[in-house]
Amino acid sequence: MNARTPTLSLAQPALYEQVAEQLRSKIFAHELKPGAWLDEQALAADYGISRTPLREALKVLAAEGLVVLKPRRGCYVTELSEQDLDDVFPVMAILEGMVAQEATRRVTSTNWRNLCAIHNELEQTAAANNVDGFFDANQRFHTALKDIAGNRYLAQLIDDARKLLKLTRRDSLRLSGRITQSLAEHREILAAIEVRDENLAGQRMHDHLLSGRAALARLASTNR
Amino acid sequence: MNARTPTLSLAQPALYEQVAEQLRSKIFAHELKPGAWLDEQALAADYGISRTPLREALKVLAAEGLVVLKPRRGCYVTELSEQDLDDVFPVMAILEGMVAQEATRRVTSTNWRNLCAIHNELEQTAAANNVDGFFDANQRFHTALKDIAGNRYLAQLIDDARKLLKLTRRDSLRLSGRITQSLAEHREILAAIEVRDENLAGQRMHDHLLSGRAALARLASTNR
């Protein structure tokens, strides 16, 4: 192995991957709404590329569940039903619970300080009623736990599930009182980690996720 | 909607899907071994098709984790490390545990009779030391539970994980004594379902999967 052949290729990702990422952003931003048809040649022309890499990108997105490919009929952005949410959320709750459990087992003093730092941001953004800041810190808290848990497969599944859930633009944190409740739940989770009670931490994280689902359901019923 | 436009298209799957399925079989049969390079034009020539649908199939397999795509360097069958197995198995144990729990909650008398019928096959094939028969009935038992649980997302994750595990040809059931132990565990799971103790059923299924992992690990150490 010499300097000329970088095995850890920092090479730019393939074109189809770049396109897939662009499309993901468009889907998450609801620039491409659920149910919308993806016009291959229009998109290809848009990006100034041919249909070949674009179609490969669509295959990837289909595997992630973000779009559905109807043979001979084209590609459409996935529409999540309430039933789908009811299927995905409990699974995600279990998986996030497992992360919390595993992380509690493996947490070091360095990790712990980092978690506390992020939690402080949660406290402060919540006090300032800064929803976006809370959302961001919340995301980083869960990411930090995944890193501590150290199970790449588990982390992958959770990331995939989160991508799916992003298809619904609804955000439970915008529900009145939800931030306060979410913060309280986080405090309890952190407390369980502090005393190294892995089962309790797992259980509380699990319930935390389901509590988020319930909030989302309330949001759905008020929004109609 | 008229007879001319079958919305439930029974149309044959796209070529890239057929190819993906063919390749999956080859990978599972270890005709294509972990680490092996997939020669695009050779395979395309083999199937008598062009490289385009073949490459689309490879994207799908990559998303499933069965192959890895190295930019500008080609496509290789995924090699699972022991670490990967240690990551995947606990997750699968959790998921299968959730299936058992959910199925216990929803099982009907009809379901129950079906489960018992399959379990009887387990008993008989085990008594006859029919490993392949036991393997098959075992598969159908788990599938039946997934159907009863009725969570499509959960079922999908488990199927994906099982595909990954098929990359290792090792089969814990071939380990001496494993069938007897597996059968005993199944009996306990069934008993928990019978008394509708969902938590116990989930716990026992979880442990059953981990017991399978342990057997696999023993197999790995004896095989070297």
Add this chain to the structure above:
DNA sequence: ATTCATAATTATGGATGCAGTATTATATGG
């Protein structure tokens, strides 16, 4: 003989072109 540089070969990534099927528009009959 071994190592490095250079040339030839080969494979991947992407673009273009074409056939077949879905969809839409048009026309004809009731």
Add this chain to the structure above:
DNA sequence: CCATATAATACTGCATCCATAATTATGAAT
């Protein structure tokens, strides 16, 4: 005026072709 049949259009799916990067083979120099 509406429904059905037919024609026109448009898009998907696949094949072929080309450019570029990677690998291998060849040759020269130490």
